[in-house]
Amino acid sequence: MSCRPAVISGVGSYVPDRILTNADLEEIVETTDEWIVSHTGIRERRIASDEQASSDLGLMAGRSALEDAGIGPADLDMIVCATVTPDHFFPVTANIMQDRIGADNAAAFDILSGCTGFVYGLYVARQFVATGEMEHILVVSAEKLTSITDWTDRSTCVLFGDGAGAAVVTPGDPAAGDTGLLAFVLESYGEHGRLLHVPAGGSRQPVDGAALAAHDNCLKMEGPELFKLAVRGIPEVTEKVIDRAGIGYEDIDWVIMHQANIRIIDAAAKRLGIPEDRVVINVDKYGNTSAASMAIALDELYREGRLQLGDNILMVGFGAGFSLGGAVIRWSR
Numbered sequence: 001m002s003c004r005p006a007v008i009s010g011v012g013s014y015v016p017d018r019i020l021t022n023a024d025l026e027e028i029v030e031t032t033d034e035w036i037v038s039h040t041g042i043r044e045r046r047i048a049s050d051e052q053a054s055s056d057l058g059l060m061a062g063r064s065a066l067e068d069a070g071i072g073p074a075d076l077d078m079i080v081c082a083t084v085t086p087d088h089f090f091p092v093t094a095n096i097m098q099d100r101i102g103a104d105n106a107a108a109f110d111i112l113s114g115c116t117g118f119v120y121g122l123y124v125a126r127q128f129v130a131t132g133e134m135e136h137i138l139v140v141s142a143e144k145l146t147s148i149t150d151w152t153d154r155s156t157c158v159l160f161g162d163g164a165g166a167a168v169v170t171p172g173d174p175a176a177g178d179t180g181l182l183a184f185v186l187e188s189y190g191e192h193g194r195l196l197h198v199p200a201g202g203s204r205q206p207v208d209g210a211a212l213a214a215h216d217n218c219l220k221m222e223g224p225e226l227f228k229l230a231v232r233g234i235p236e237v238t239e240k241v242i243d244r245a246g247i248g249y250e251d252i253d254w255v256i257m258h259q260a261n262i263r264i265i266d267a268a269a270k271r272l273g274i275p276e277d278r279v280v281i282n283v284d285k286y287g288n289t290s291a292a293s294m295a296i297a298l299d300e301l302y303r304e305g306r307l308q309l310g311d312n313i314l315m316v317g318f319g320a321g322f323s324l325g326g327a328v329i330r331w332s333r
């Protein structure tokens with residue numbers, strides 16, 4: 001089987017216009033801006049309109065990534081959508097985007113692996129491109145988390161927001177020294193699944209009157225337990241993935257962690273010994289957008305002109321599952 005480098009040839013992102021501030025939340029639940037900022041680092045988040053589903057957000061990000069890559073929808077061989085807030089169980093969100101974007105030659109499927117979803121999606125895309133099976137794959141992470149938010153639960157409703165990010169994965173040019181998507185590590189700890197779950201709406205528990213009364217169709221979270229798993233898991237996954245990439249900590253130019261809580265990001269960066277100015281942060285603006293968070297951060301880093309050719313980007317995701325995922329990407333643009 002042939003093997004060739006796979007690179008990110010285009011990125012894009014989209015967040016809805018409507019901003020929900022901490023002051024707005026003070027009107028909804030018993031909380032304060034001071035509590036939210038000091039416990040999470042979040043100042044505001046974006047909220048999709050009633051008319052916007054995850055696919056609408058994903059389409060905006062996906063179109064932007066295609067434009068950045070300089071390819072059209074008909075060039076796509078596959079669309080992979082990472083989301084825990086699909087428009088429907090089926091057709092899956094990737095099918096909906098495939099139709100609406102006009103990707104007539106593309107296969108399409110969703111990945112539901114929570115906040116690690118973008119790393120999972122890039123890994124899948126790399127495998128198909130590296131083996132020569134496919135040429136262009138669009139990975140879209142799109143979330144409307146406010147659709148599964150319990151607006152009566154102050155311990156979760158202050159944390160989440162809506163948004164989407166996307167990347168096009170394409171063959172690199174070995175002659176030009178492209179290495180692109182260098183290494184991945186994916187891990188699953190299903191024994192911790194109940195720490196972050198939506199109890200009703202699947203085949204286990206229907207959304208009946210009792211479920212609605214208990215808000216069991218919404219996200220439930222044991223925040224402090226997840227906090228500990230994340231702070232421990234991020235350095236462990238990082239060590240494995242940079243070892244697999246054949247680089248050292250000193251070679252990491254940028255760290256993009258899942259944007260759930262500034263305290264998790266700070267604690268993990270400190271443990272890793274990575275300087276603050278190399279750590280990408282946007283949790284203050286968008287809150288936790290699950291699968292979309294690292295994709296949005298990558299797009300912003302690129303569009304702000306901070307990425308240089310050859311930079312090593314470390315991505316580490318953690319979240320529902322409990323899942324962990326790390327990637328090392330050498331920027332080839």
Ligand code: ACO
Pocket residue numbers: 030031032035036039040114115154155156158196222223224225226227230260261264288290318319320
């Ligand atoms: N406003 C005011 N007080 C609050 C709020 C709020 N919004 N929420 C909770 N509190 C109170 C609690 O009731 C508690 O009060 P008590 O001491 O009187 O009982 C106190 O604040 C402390 O609560 P904790 O839950 O211990 O607060 P903590 O400092 O742990 O912060 C948080 C909670 C922000 C959820 C944190 O634990 C966290 O970020 N955890 C990780 C979340 C995460 O990473 N999730 C995984 C990814 S998400 C995904 O995959 C979709």
